[in-house]
Amino acid sequence: MQNTRECRFPGNFVWGAATAAYQVEGAAHEDGRGESIWDRFSNTPGKVRNGESGEIACDHYHRYREDVALMRELGLDAYRFSIAWPRILPMGRGAVNEKGLDFYDRLVDELLDSGIEPFVTLYHWDLPQALEDEGGWTNRATADAFAAYTHVVVRRLGDRVRHWITLNEPWVVAWPGYALGVLAPGRDGGEAAALQAIHVQLLAHGKGMEVIRGAAPEAQAGITLNLTPIYPASEAEDDVRSARYTDGRENRWFLDAVFTGHYPDDMLELWREHVPSIEGRDMDTISMPIDFLGINNYSRGVVRADPTGRNKLGLDVRPENAKFTDTGWEVYPDGIFDLLERVRREYGPRRIYITENGAAFPDVRSHDGQVHDPERVQYLEWYTDSIGRALEGGVPLAGYFVWSLLDNFEWAHGYWKRFGITYLEYSTLERVPKASFQWYRSFITRRKAAAKETQRVG
Protein backbone atom coordinates (compact mmCIF):
# COMPACT_ATOMS: atom_id res chain seq x y z
CA MET A 1 0.00 0.00 0.00
CA GLN A 2 1.25 3.49 -0.86
CA ASN A 3 0.79 6.01 1.87
CA THR A 4 -0.90 9.28 0.93
CA ARG A 5 2.32 11.27 1.26
CA GLU A 6 3.73 9.22 -1.63
CA CYS A 7 0.71 10.03 -3.78
CA ARG A 8 0.76 13.79 -3.56
CA PHE A 9 2.53 14.38 -6.82
CA PRO A 10 0.65 13.62 -10.03
CA GLY A 11 2.26 11.55 -12.77
CA ASN A 12 2.96 14.59 -14.94
CA PHE A 13 4.77 16.47 -12.15
CA VAL A 14 8.19 17.47 -13.47
CA TRP A 15 11.23 16.45 -11.40
CA GLY A 16 14.35 18.26 -12.50
CA ALA A 17 17.72 19.73 -11.67
CA ALA A 18 19.15 23.11 -12.58
CA THR A 19 22.44 24.79 -13.45
CA ALA A 20 23.49 28.04 -15.15
CA ALA A 21 25.91 28.67 -17.99
CA TYR A 22 28.63 30.69 -16.27
CA GLN A 23 28.57 28.45 -13.23
CA VAL A 24 29.18 25.17 -15.05
CA GLU A 25 30.24 25.55 -18.68
CA GLY A 26 33.84 26.77 -18.58
CA ALA A 27 35.33 27.07 -22.10
CA ALA A 28 35.26 30.81 -21.59
CA HIS A 29 37.42 31.57 -24.59
CA GLU A 30 36.28 28.82 -26.89
CA ASP A 31 34.42 28.83 -30.18
CA GLY A 32 34.06 32.58 -30.41
CA ARG A 33 32.43 33.29 -27.03
CA GLY A 34 32.56 36.98 -26.11
CA GLU A 35 33.39 38.49 -22.73
CA SER A 36 30.66 38.64 -20.09
CA ILE A 37 30.38 40.85 -17.04
CA TRP A 38 31.24 37.81 -14.94
CA ASP A 39 34.53 37.29 -16.79
CA ARG A 40 35.40 40.93 -16.18
CA PHE A 41 34.26 40.90 -12.54
CA SER A 42 36.05 37.62 -11.72
CA ASN A 43 39.24 38.91 -13.25
CA THR A 44 39.11 42.06 -11.14
CA PRO A 45 41.31 41.49 -8.08
CA GLY A 46 39.44 41.21 -4.80
CA LYS A 47 35.99 40.58 -6.25
CA VAL A 48 35.74 36.78 -6.09
CA ARG A 49 37.11 34.62 -3.30
CA ASN A 50 40.64 33.40 -4.11
CA GLY A 51 40.47 35.14 -7.49
CA GLU A 52 38.45 32.22 -8.89
CA SER A 53 36.35 32.43 -12.03
CA GLY A 54 34.13 30.41 -14.35
CA GLU A 55 36.96 29.98 -16.83
CA ILE A 56 36.91 26.17 -16.46
CA ALA A 57 34.11 25.67 -13.93
CA CYS A 58 32.75 22.10 -14.35
CA ASP A 59 33.80 21.98 -17.99
CA HIS A 60 30.20 21.15 -18.84
CA TYR A 61 30.82 22.61 -22.31
CA HIS A 62 32.94 19.55 -23.10
CA ARG A 63 31.45 17.06 -20.64
CA TYR A 64 27.76 17.69 -21.21
CA ARG A 65 27.23 14.10 -22.40
CA GLU A 66 28.58 12.77 -19.12
CA ASP A 67 26.30 15.20 -17.28
CA VAL A 68 23.25 14.15 -19.26
CA ALA A 69 24.14 10.54 -18.37
CA LEU A 70 24.00 11.58 -14.70
CA MET A 71 20.56 13.07 -15.32
CA ARG A 72 19.41 9.82 -16.89
CA GLU A 73 20.71 7.91 -13.90
CA LEU A 74 18.69 10.23 -11.66
CA GLY A 75 15.55 9.63 -13.70
CA LEU A 76 15.04 13.34 -14.29
CA ASP A 77 12.11 14.56 -16.33
CA ALA A 78 13.73 17.91 -17.06
CA TYR A 79 16.97 19.85 -16.97
CA ARG A 80 16.99 23.59 -16.47
CA PHE A 81 20.07 25.29 -17.92
CA SER A 82 20.84 28.75 -19.18
CA ILE A 83 22.22 30.04 -22.43
CA ALA A 84 25.31 32.23 -22.35
CA TRP A 85 24.31 35.35 -24.27
CA PRO A 86 27.98 36.14 -25.11
CA ARG A 87 28.36 32.74 -26.78
CA ILE A 88 25.53 33.61 -29.16
CA LEU A 89 26.18 37.33 -29.67
CA PRO A 90 29.74 38.04 -28.53
CA MET A 91 29.13 41.79 -28.66
CA GLY A 92 25.63 41.55 -27.21
CA ARG A 93 23.95 42.36 -30.51
CA GLY A 94 24.74 42.12 -34.21
CA ALA A 95 26.88 39.27 -35.53
CA VAL A 96 25.67 35.81 -34.50
CA ASN A 97 28.22 33.20 -33.44
CA GLU A 98 26.90 29.98 -34.98
CA LYS A 99 29.31 27.84 -32.97
CA GLY A 100 27.70 29.06 -29.77
CA LEU A 101 24.28 28.05 -31.04
CA ASP A 102 25.69 24.70 -32.14
CA PHE A 103 26.64 23.85 -28.57
CA TYR A 104 23.09 24.34 -27.29
CA ASP A 105 21.77 22.46 -30.30
CA ARG A 106 23.88 19.46 -29.30
CA LEU A 107 22.88 19.75 -25.65
CA VAL A 108 19.16 19.95 -26.46
CA ASP A 109 19.39 16.94 -28.76
CA GLU A 110 21.30 14.93 -26.18
CA LEU A 111 18.62 15.73 -23.60
CA LEU A 112 15.74 14.88 -25.87
CA ASP A 113 17.39 11.63 -26.93
CA SER A 114 17.55 10.79 -23.23
CA GLY A 115 13.89 11.62 -22.66
CA ILE A 116 14.75 14.76 -20.66
CA GLU A 117 12.84 17.97 -21.31
CA PRO A 118 14.99 21.11 -21.67
CA PHE A 119 13.87 24.14 -19.63
CA VAL A 120 15.91 26.99 -21.04
CA THR A 121 16.72 30.19 -19.16
CA LEU A 122 17.75 32.95 -21.54
CA TYR A 123 19.51 35.16 -19.01
CA HIS A 124 21.24 33.95 -15.87
CA TRP A 125 23.49 36.93 -15.09
CA ASP A 126 26.20 36.73 -17.78
CA LEU A 127 25.52 39.93 -19.69
CA PRO A 128 27.87 40.59 -22.61
CA GLN A 129 30.47 43.08 -21.36
CA ALA A 130 29.97 45.15 -24.53
CA LEU A 131 26.41 45.93 -23.38
CA GLU A 132 27.54 46.73 -19.86
CA ASP A 133 29.95 49.25 -21.41
CA GLU A 134 26.86 51.02 -22.77
CA GLY A 135 25.13 51.11 -19.39
CA GLY A 136 24.08 47.47 -19.02
CA TRP A 137 20.76 46.95 -17.29
CA THR A 138 20.37 50.64 -16.52
CA ASN A 139 20.18 51.35 -20.25
CA ARG A 140 16.78 50.76 -21.88
CA ALA A 141 18.52 49.69 -25.09
CA THR A 142 19.62 46.51 -23.30
CA ALA A 143 15.96 45.40 -23.21
CA ASP A 144 15.82 45.65 -27.02
CA ALA A 145 19.13 43.82 -27.33
CA PHE A 146 17.66 41.06 -25.13
CA ALA A 147 14.61 40.79 -27.41
CA ALA A 148 16.85 40.47 -30.48
CA TYR A 149 19.00 37.85 -28.72
CA THR A 150 15.86 35.94 -27.69
CA HIS A 151 14.76 35.91 -31.30
CA VAL A 152 18.05 34.38 -32.47
CA VAL A 153 17.90 31.63 -29.84
CA VAL A 154 14.22 30.80 -30.17
CA ARG A 155 14.50 30.65 -33.97
CA ARG A 156 17.23 28.05 -33.61
CA LEU A 157 15.97 25.93 -30.69
CA GLY A 158 12.24 26.67 -30.70
CA ASP A 159 11.40 23.58 -32.74
CA ARG A 160 12.54 21.44 -29.77
CA VAL A 161 12.44 23.57 -26.63
CA ARG A 162 8.96 23.88 -25.17
CA HIS A 163 9.75 25.75 -21.94
CA TRP A 164 11.44 29.14 -21.84
CA ILE A 165 12.40 31.27 -18.87
CA THR A 166 13.28 34.82 -19.80
CA LEU A 167 15.29 35.95 -16.76
CA ASN A 168 16.67 34.43 -13.62
CA GLU A 169 16.37 36.46 -10.41
CA PRO A 170 16.34 40.09 -11.57
CA TRP A 171 16.49 41.03 -7.86
CA VAL A 172 20.04 39.66 -7.53
CA VAL A 173 21.24 41.32 -10.70
CA ALA A 174 19.90 44.65 -9.50
CA TRP A 175 20.64 44.85 -5.77
CA PRO A 176 24.00 43.12 -5.25
CA GLY A 177 25.04 43.84 -8.87
CA TYR A 178 24.01 47.47 -9.46
CA ALA A 179 23.26 48.90 -6.01
CA LEU A 180 25.95 47.36 -3.80
CA GLY A 181 28.66 46.25 -6.22
CA VAL A 182 29.27 42.87 -4.60
CA LEU A 183 28.30 40.85 -7.69
CA ALA A 184 28.89 41.62 -11.36
CA PRO A 185 28.92 44.17 -12.83
CA GLY A 186 30.08 45.58 -9.50
CA ARG A 187 28.34 48.95 -9.60
CA ASP A 188 27.42 50.68 -6.37
CA GLY A 189 24.72 53.04 -7.56
CA GLY A 190 22.35 52.51 -4.63
CA GLU A 191 18.57 52.38 -4.87
CA ALA A 192 18.28 54.43 -8.05
CA ALA A 193 20.58 52.10 -10.00
CA ALA A 194 18.87 48.99 -8.62
CA LEU A 195 15.36 50.19 -9.44
CA GLN A 196 16.38 51.23 -12.93
CA ALA A 197 18.12 47.87 -13.47
CA ILE A 198 14.99 46.05 -12.33
CA HIS A 199 12.77 48.10 -14.61
CA VAL A 200 14.93 47.49 -17.68
CA GLN A 201 15.19 43.77 -16.89
CA LEU A 202 11.43 43.46 -16.49
CA LEU A 203 10.99 45.32 -19.75
CA ALA A 204 13.40 42.85 -21.35
CA HIS A 205 11.33 40.02 -19.89
CA GLY A 206 8.13 41.44 -21.44
CA LYS A 207 9.78 42.02 -24.80
CA GLY A 208 11.29 38.54 -24.66
CA MET A 209 7.82 37.10 -23.97
CA GLU A 210 6.47 38.84 -27.07
CA VAL A 211 9.27 37.37 -29.17
CA ILE A 212 8.71 33.85 -27.81
CA ARG A 213 4.95 34.12 -28.41
CA GLY A 214 5.64 35.08 -32.02
CA ALA A 215 8.44 32.63 -32.80
CA ALA A 216 7.27 29.59 -30.80
CA PRO A 217 3.54 30.00 -30.22
CA GLU A 218 3.16 26.49 -28.79
CA ALA A 219 5.86 27.00 -26.16
CA GLN A 220 5.29 27.78 -22.48
CA ALA A 221 7.15 30.80 -21.18
CA GLY A 222 7.62 32.69 -17.95
CA ILE A 223 10.09 34.38 -15.62
CA THR A 224 12.00 33.12 -12.58
CA LEU A 225 11.94 35.29 -9.46
CA ASN A 226 13.82 34.66 -6.25
CA LEU A 227 11.13 35.07 -3.64
CA THR A 228 11.70 35.07 0.09
CA PRO A 229 8.86 35.04 2.59
CA ILE A 230 9.42 37.75 5.18
CA TYR A 231 8.20 37.44 8.76
CA PRO A 232 8.15 40.18 11.41
CA ALA A 233 10.26 39.39 14.48
CA SER A 234 7.24 40.14 16.70
CA GLU A 235 3.66 41.26 16.40
CA ALA A 236 4.66 44.81 17.37
CA GLU A 237 3.30 47.31 14.88
CA ASP A 238 6.68 48.70 13.86
CA ASP A 239 8.15 45.22 13.26
CA VAL A 240 5.14 44.32 11.13
CA ARG A 241 5.48 47.56 9.16
CA SER A 242 9.19 46.98 8.51
CA ALA A 243 8.54 43.40 7.41
CA ARG A 244 5.92 44.69 4.99
CA TYR A 245 8.43 47.10 3.42
CA THR A 246 11.06 44.38 3.19
CA ASP A 247 8.48 42.16 1.55
CA GLY A 248 7.93 45.06 -0.87
CA ARG A 249 11.58 45.11 -1.82
CA GLU A 250 12.02 41.32 -2.00
CA ASN A 251 8.73 40.16 -3.45
CA ARG A 252 5.93 42.61 -4.20
CA TRP A 253 7.98 44.95 -6.38
CA PHE A 254 8.35 42.08 -8.87
CA LEU A 255 5.11 40.19 -8.38
CA ASP A 256 2.94 43.31 -8.56
CA ALA A 257 4.71 44.50 -11.70
CA VAL A 258 4.48 41.16 -13.51
CA PHE A 259 0.95 40.22 -12.41
CA THR A 260 -0.80 43.58 -12.04
CA GLY A 261 1.22 46.00 -14.16
CA HIS A 262 1.92 48.37 -11.23
CA TYR A 263 4.75 48.80 -8.81
CA PRO A 264 3.34 48.80 -5.25
CA ASP A 265 2.20 52.24 -4.06
CA ASP A 266 3.82 52.04 -0.62
CA MET A 267 7.20 51.26 -2.21
CA LEU A 268 6.82 53.97 -4.84
CA GLU A 269 6.21 56.37 -1.99
CA LEU A 270 9.16 55.03 0.05
CA TRP A 271 11.52 55.22 -2.93
CA ARG A 272 10.02 58.37 -4.46
CA GLU A 273 13.44 59.93 -5.05
CA HIS A 274 14.73 56.88 -6.86
CA VAL A 275 11.87 55.58 -8.98
CA PRO A 276 12.94 54.35 -12.41
CA SER A 277 11.93 56.10 -15.60
CA ILE A 278 8.72 54.41 -16.68
CA GLU A 279 7.67 55.22 -20.22
CA GLY A 280 4.46 54.81 -22.26
CA ARG A 281 3.34 51.22 -22.34
CA ASP A 282 6.21 49.79 -20.26
CA MET A 283 3.95 48.35 -17.58
CA ASP A 284 1.71 46.64 -20.16
CA THR A 285 4.77 45.01 -21.67
CA ILE A 286 6.03 43.94 -18.24
CA SER A 287 2.69 42.45 -17.26
CA MET A 288 1.88 40.52 -20.38
CA PRO A 289 0.44 37.15 -19.36
CA ILE A 290 2.93 34.41 -18.58
CA ASP A 291 2.29 30.67 -18.74
CA PHE A 292 4.13 29.97 -15.53
CA LEU A 293 5.99 31.64 -12.71
CA GLY A 294 9.37 30.18 -11.80
CA ILE A 295 10.16 30.54 -8.10
CA ASN A 296 13.60 30.15 -6.57
CA ASN A 297 13.41 29.75 -2.83
CA TYR A 298 15.99 28.68 -0.31
CA SER A 299 15.08 30.30 3.00
CA ARG A 300 13.08 33.05 4.72
CA GLY A 301 13.76 36.46 6.20
CA VAL A 302 12.91 37.72 9.69
CA VAL A 303 12.87 41.47 10.24
CA ARG A 304 12.57 43.85 13.15
CA ALA A 305 12.12 47.60 13.08
CA ASP A 306 15.21 49.80 13.09
CA PRO A 307 15.14 51.49 16.54
CA THR A 308 16.61 54.67 15.04
CA GLY A 309 13.77 54.75 12.50
CA ARG A 310 16.24 55.60 9.74
CA ASN A 311 15.86 52.36 7.80
CA LYS A 312 12.19 51.80 7.11
CA LEU A 313 12.94 48.30 5.81
CA GLY A 314 14.11 47.28 9.26
CA LEU A 315 16.96 45.02 10.30
CA ASP A 316 17.53 41.33 9.65
CA VAL A 317 17.18 39.05 12.65
CA ARG A 318 18.98 35.73 12.95
CA PRO A 319 16.42 33.43 14.56
CA GLU A 320 17.63 31.56 17.62
CA ASN A 321 17.78 27.76 17.75
CA ALA A 322 17.40 27.57 14.00
CA LYS A 323 19.40 25.49 11.54
CA PHE A 324 21.53 27.25 8.93
CA THR A 325 23.23 26.10 5.76
CA ASP A 326 26.80 26.88 4.75
CA THR A 327 25.70 30.14 3.15
CA GLY A 328 24.14 31.19 6.47
CA TRP A 329 20.61 30.76 5.17
CA GLU A 330 18.07 29.44 7.64
CA VAL A 331 16.53 26.05 6.90
CA TYR A 332 12.84 26.90 7.13
CA PRO A 333 10.69 24.55 5.04
CA ASP A 334 7.39 26.06 6.21
CA GLY A 335 8.51 29.22 4.41
CA ILE A 336 8.16 27.71 0.96
CA PHE A 337 4.68 26.49 1.88
CA ASP A 338 3.61 29.94 3.09
CA LEU A 339 5.17 31.56 0.04
CA LEU A 340 3.41 29.28 -2.44
CA GLU A 341 0.07 29.72 -0.70
CA ARG A 342 0.47 33.47 -0.70
CA VAL A 343 1.47 33.69 -4.36
CA ARG A 344 -1.53 31.56 -5.31
CA ARG A 345 -3.92 33.63 -3.19
CA GLU A 346 -2.68 37.08 -4.12
CA TYR A 347 -1.48 36.67 -7.71
CA GLY A 348 -3.17 33.54 -9.10
CA PRO A 349 -0.47 32.36 -11.52
CA ARG A 350 -1.60 29.75 -14.03
CA ARG A 351 1.22 27.44 -13.07
CA ILE A 352 4.29 27.49 -10.82
CA TYR A 353 7.60 25.69 -11.10
CA ILE A 354 10.08 25.69 -8.26
CA THR A 355 13.00 26.44 -10.55
CA GLU A 356 15.60 26.32 -7.75
CA ASN A 357 15.75 24.94 -4.23
CA GLY A 358 18.66 23.38 -2.42
CA ALA A 359 21.39 23.95 0.13
CA ALA A 360 25.13 24.42 0.45
CA PHE A 361 27.00 22.32 2.99
CA PRO A 362 30.76 21.87 3.43
CA ASP A 363 30.91 18.45 1.77
CA VAL A 364 34.05 16.34 1.78
CA ARG A 365 34.95 13.00 0.24
CA SER A 366 35.35 10.40 2.93
CA HIS A 367 37.84 7.47 2.97
CA ASP A 368 35.46 5.33 0.94
CA GLY A 369 35.59 7.99 -1.79
CA GLN A 370 31.91 8.80 -1.23
CA VAL A 371 30.28 12.04 -0.17
CA HIS A 372 27.85 11.66 2.70
CA ASP A 373 25.63 14.72 2.94
CA PRO A 374 22.82 13.86 5.37
CA GLU A 375 22.02 17.52 6.03
CA ARG A 376 21.26 18.15 2.37
CA VAL A 377 19.12 14.98 2.24
CA GLN A 378 17.22 16.21 5.28
CA TYR A 379 16.80 19.67 3.74
CA LEU A 380 15.46 18.22 0.50
CA GLU A 381 13.11 15.87 2.33
CA TRP A 382 11.66 18.74 4.33
CA TYR A 383 11.30 21.13 1.42
CA THR A 384 9.76 18.57 -0.95
CA ASP A 385 7.34 17.65 1.82
CA SER A 386 6.33 21.31 2.12
CA ILE A 387 5.74 21.73 -1.59
CA GLY A 388 3.70 18.51 -1.53
CA ARG A 389 1.49 20.07 1.13
CA ALA A 390 1.13 23.23 -0.96
CA LEU A 391 0.16 21.17 -3.99
CA GLU A 392 -2.48 19.34 -1.98
CA GLY A 393 -3.78 22.68 -0.81
CA GLY A 394 -4.45 23.76 -4.39
CA VAL A 395 -1.25 25.55 -5.44
CA PRO A 396 -0.85 24.97 -9.21
CA LEU A 397 2.61 23.51 -8.84
CA ALA A 398 3.87 21.70 -11.92
CA GLY A 399 7.50 20.88 -11.16
CA TYR A 400 10.55 21.12 -8.93
CA PHE A 401 14.22 21.64 -9.86
CA VAL A 402 16.89 20.96 -7.32
CA TRP A 403 19.78 23.43 -7.23
CA SER A 404 22.07 22.08 -8.32
CA LEU A 405 22.92 19.07 -10.44
CA LEU A 406 26.62 19.77 -9.83
CA ASP A 407 28.77 21.68 -7.38
CA ASN A 408 29.74 24.77 -9.34
CA PHE A 409 31.03 28.33 -9.39
CA GLU A 410 29.03 30.04 -6.65
CA TRP A 411 29.61 33.61 -7.86
CA ALA A 412 31.56 35.80 -5.43
CA HIS A 413 32.11 32.73 -3.19
CA GLY A 414 34.01 31.00 -5.99
CA TYR A 415 34.09 27.21 -5.60
CA TRP A 416 33.91 27.36 -1.83
CA LYS A 417 30.17 26.78 -1.41
CA ARG A 418 28.89 23.47 -2.66
CA PHE A 419 25.22 23.25 -3.65
CA GLY A 420 25.45 20.15 -5.86
CA ILE A 421 23.92 16.73 -5.45
CA THR A 422 26.99 15.70 -7.42
CA TYR A 423 30.41 16.50 -5.95
CA LEU A 424 32.98 18.09 -8.25
CA GLU A 425 36.58 17.10 -7.68
CA TYR A 426 37.81 20.35 -9.18
CA SER A 427 41.41 19.19 -9.65
CA THR A 428 40.34 16.36 -11.97
CA LEU A 429 36.79 17.43 -12.87
CA GLU A 430 35.59 14.02 -11.73
CA ARG A 431 31.89 13.88 -10.88
CA VAL A 432 31.00 11.99 -7.70
CA PRO A 433 27.29 11.52 -6.99
CA LYS A 434 26.64 12.41 -3.33
CA ALA A 435 24.28 10.56 -1.01
CA SER A 436 21.71 13.26 -1.85
CA PHE A 437 21.95 12.23 -5.51
CA GLN A 438 21.03 8.67 -4.53
CA TRP A 439 18.28 10.00 -2.31
CA TYR A 440 16.82 12.13 -5.13
CA ARG A 441 17.00 9.21 -7.53
CA SER A 442 15.05 6.90 -5.25
CA PHE A 443 12.66 9.74 -4.30
CA ILE A 444 11.80 10.29 -7.98
CA THR A 445 11.39 6.56 -8.59
CA ARG A 446 9.06 6.24 -5.61
CA ARG A 447 7.01 9.28 -6.59
CA LYS A 448 6.57 7.96 -10.10
CA ALA A 449 5.60 4.50 -8.92
CA ALA A 450 3.09 6.03 -6.50
CA ALA A 451 1.57 8.21 -9.22
CA LYS A 452 1.21 5.19 -11.51
CA GLU A 453 -0.40 3.18 -8.76
CA THR A 454 -2.83 5.99 -8.01
CA GLN A 455 -3.73 6.17 -11.68
CA ARG A 456 -4.22 2.38 -11.85
CA VAL A 457 -6.53 2.13 -8.87
CA GLY A 458 -8.19 5.49 -9.40
Ligand code: IFM
Ligand atom coordinates in the same frame (compact mmCIF):
# COMPACT_ATOMS: atom_id res chain seq x y z
O1 IFM B 1 23.95 29.66 -7.43
C1 IFM B 1 22.84 30.47 -7.31
C2 IFM B 1 22.10 30.57 -8.62
O2 IFM B 1 22.91 31.02 -9.65
C3 IFM B 1 20.94 31.54 -8.48
N1 IFM B 1 20.14 31.23 -7.35
C4 IFM B 1 20.76 30.97 -6.08
C5 IFM B 1 21.89 29.96 -6.27
C6 IFM B 1 22.58 29.71 -4.92
O3 IFM B 1 23.12 30.87 -4.42
